[in-house]
Amino acid sequence: MSVLTVAMPKGRIFQDAAALMVKAGYQIPPDLEDSRKLIIDVSAENMRFILAKPMDVATYVEQGVADIGIAGKDVMLEEERDVYEVLDLKISECYLAVAGLPGTEMKDVAPKIATKYPNIASSYYREQGEQVEIIKLNGSIELAPLIGLSDRIVDIVSTGRTLKENGLVEFERIVDITSRLIVNPVSYRLKDQQIDLLVNRLASVVEED
Incomplete structure (x- = not known):
C-alpha cells in the first residue's frame, strides 16, 4: 500500500483535525505539531504529514505533492483551486465578516476595503452593487481602519475579541467557515480505497459530534 500524503495547516485547525483523526482511530502522535520538522512520517498509519501555512494547503493538494489536505472554507472560496472538497469536518468554526470603526459611514466614492481575502471581498461587494477599492494585506487587518487606510x-x-480589543464593530456577516477535507483529483483515482476509508472513518466521527 502506498503512502498517503496529508497536508495539514499549523495552529488551531491542526489541533482540531488531529483530535478528529485520533477519534477516528488513527495513531497520530500527540506531539506531531511540536516537531520542528515540516515533513513527518507516521509509519504506523502509512501516512506522511506536510505541515504548512493554512493558505498553502490547497496549493499543495492541487499540485499533487499532497494527496489530501485540510483547509478552511475561506481558503477554498478565495483560492478556487482544482481539488475535490469531499467532507465538511465541522471543526475550527468561524465566519467572514465586514467590520470597522463604530458610527462611521463608508465613503460615497470608491470606499476602501482592507482584507486578506481580495477575491471574496470583491465578489461580496459586487453582489451588493457597490464599487469598492480592495487593499490586500497579509496581517493585522484590524489596523487598517485605525490608521485611516480603509473604511x-x-x-x-x-470570538470577536480581537475586533473588540481594537475598538472595531462587526457590520455584516458574509459566510460561515469550517474546515474541509480536500483531495487531489489524480490521487482520488490512484488511491481511492485509502482515501475513501479515511473519508468514511472521519465522516462517522463528524456525524457523532
Whole structure:
C-alpha cells in the first residue's frame, strides 16, 4: 500500500483535525505539531504529514505533492483551486465578516476595503452593487481602519475579541467557515480505497459530534 500524503495547516485547525483523526482511530502522535520538522512520517498509519501555512494547503493538494489536505472554507472560496472538497469536518468554526470603526459611514466614492481575502471581498461587494477599492494585506487587518487606510475590513471572526480589543464593530456577516477535507483529483483515482476509508472513518466521527 502506498503512502498517503496529508497536508495539514499549523495552529488551531491542526489541533482540531488531529483530535478528529485520533477519534477516528488513527495513531497520530500527540506531539506531531511540536516537531520542528515540516515533513513527518507516521509509519504506523502509512501516512506522511506536510505541515504548512493554512493558505498553502490547497496549493499543495492541487499540485499533487499532497494527496489530501485540510483547509478552511475561506481558503477554498478565495483560492478556487482544482481539488475535490469531499467532507465538511465541522471543526475550527468561524465566519467572514465586514467590520470597522463604530458610527462611521463608508465613503460615497470608491470606499476602501482592507482584507486578506481580495477575491471574496470583491465578489461580496459586487453582489451588493457597490464599487469598492480592495487593499490586500497579509496581517493585522484590524489596523487598517485605525490608521485611516480603509473604511472597512473583511476578515475572519472567531470570538470577536480581537475586533473588540481594537475598538472595531462587526457590520455584516458574509459566510460561515469550517474546515474541509480536500483531495487531489489524480490521487482520488490512484488511491481511492485509502482515501475513501479515511473519508468514511472521519465522516462517522463528524456525524457523532
